[in-house]
Amino acid sequence: MRGNDGFFEGSMRVKKTRMLTEGAMLAAVFGVMLLVALHVPVIRIIVLVFLPLPFILFCAKYSLRSILVFCLVCLLVSAIMGTVMAIPMAVFFVCIGFVMGYAIQRKKSKLFIYIATSLTFLAITIIGLFATLKFFHLNIIAENLKIMQQSIEQSKALVNSLGESQAYEDRFAQMADAASQMYSVYLPSLLLLSAFIAVFVLISVNFPIAKRFGVPVPSFQPFREMRLPGNILWYFILAMVANLLMHGDTGSFFAKAVLNLMLIFQILILLQGYAFISFVSHEKKWPKGLLAFAVILSIIFSPLLYLVMIFGIMDLGFDFRRMIQK
Structure with missing residues (x-):
């Protein structure tokens, strides 16, 4: 001992x-x-x-x-x-x-x-x-x-x-x-x-x-597997409604808070859209550089960012991933 x-x-x-x-x-x-x-x-x-x-x-x-x-x-x-x-x-x-x-x-x-x-x-x-x-x-x-x-x-x-x-x-x-x-x-x-x-x-x-x-x-984890909470979509909609009710006001504290929330939610949904593109690309066995091409193209042609955001909203609101996997 x-x-x-x-x-x-x-x-x-x-x-x-x-x-x-x-x-x-x-x-x-x-x-x-x-x-x-x-x-x-x-x-x-x-x-x-x-x-x-x-x-x-x-x-x-x-x-x-x-x-x-x-x-x-x-x-x-x-x-x-x-x-x-x-x-x-x-x-x-x-x-x-x-x-x-x-x-x-x-x-x-x-x-x-x-x-x-x-x-x-x-x-x-x-x-x-x-x-x-x-x-x-x-x-x-x-x-x-x-x-x-x-x-x-x-x-x-x-x-x-x-x-x-x-x-x-x-x-x-x-x-x-x-x-x-x-x-x-x-x-x-x-x-x-x-x-x-x-x-x-x-x-x-x-x-x-x-x-x-x-x-x-x-x-x-792989970027394609990123799934943000679905509640973010509802928070984004509420922020959009609040922004519409402000009628262009940007001076008050509430207005600045709403505008900042809008920007943050837009970035999150944009990331979700890119993740969805990466997921589809992986499932369909498309070229690996497609995500990088999509990011560069959407930055050069900024209207495409709205299309990517639509993909993000679809990914958050509907279970398209399961349909694609089937």
């Missing part, structure tokens, strides 16, 4: 030593990568993409208590090695990497990890915007809108200096003002879409690398 106890204690010490060694190495790697991201602008974007990797590797293996200690150590390392700007950036990627790695350890699906990480990304971004406004009295959104409006005014002045016709100048001014208004109205949707796109890039880059280090990362 004593021999077995001694073997067990020795094994535990080896595991603990290995965890401490691996944690120290990953914390050091994170600190160096953070320094490079802060002080080497040429490769900043590339390095930022890999910052969640140390947390994915550690959080996918060890206990929650060890993970929390590791995250605190990484924050301490970033505070010592970096500047004041290093701490917010470190907090951001600590949270992103923690959600990814711990969800892998809990054997969650890749879709769950993607959605959870995207919402975390969005929440931290919003908190950061509010913190910047509260403590530094800097409204980043208002500043971006101001810069955009200044660029529009400069573009208008350039058009005037080129001696274009008055009709062209008026049309350009209308387009520029519409773009500025769209930015202010659809900002929530832009933040949401930016979060999902950024996290998709992070997952696409870091998961294959983590897999090479022995982390059991999950895989997405």
Whole structure:
């Protein structure tokens, strides 16, 4: 019995030593990568993409208590090695990497990890915007809108200096003002879409690398098998009805909320339409590049996007897939 106890204690010490060694190495790697991201602008974007990797590797293996200690150590390392700007950036990627790695350890699906990480990304971004406004009295959104409006005014002045016709100048001014208004109205949707796109890039880059280090990362199901909840179709119809009742109003909070919901539901239904095209292509044994061709063609000829949305609505509202399989 004593021999077995001694073997067990020795094994535990080896595991603990290995965890401490691996944690120290990953914390050091994170600190160096953070320094490079802060002080080497040429490769900043590339390095930022890999910052969640140390947390994915550690959080996918060890206990929650060890993970929390590791995250605190990484924050301490970033505070010592970096500047004041290093701490917010470190907090951001600590949270992103923690959600990814711990969800892998809990054997969650890749879709769950993607959605959870995207919402975390969005929440931290919003908190950061509010913190910047509260403590530094800097409204980043208002500043971006101001810069955009200044660029529009400069573009208008350039058009005037080129001696274009008055009709062209008026049309350009209308387009520029519409773009500025769209930015202010659809900002929530832009933040949401930016979060999902950024996290998709992070997952696409870091998961294959983590897999090479022995982390059991999950895989997405084939795109053709994507089926959104049917309730989305009813929510989309309600949003359309609310939009019709607004009579062109875009200034109120309710109007902006409806317009953003409309945009999000349209994107979801569009994705469902592409998934339906992929499903039909697979069932009919059509060329594999058909989906890519359909996406490119619908982007070039934008009216085709409405046809793809009709496919998405049909897929959500009716069971055409079973009919096609028969």
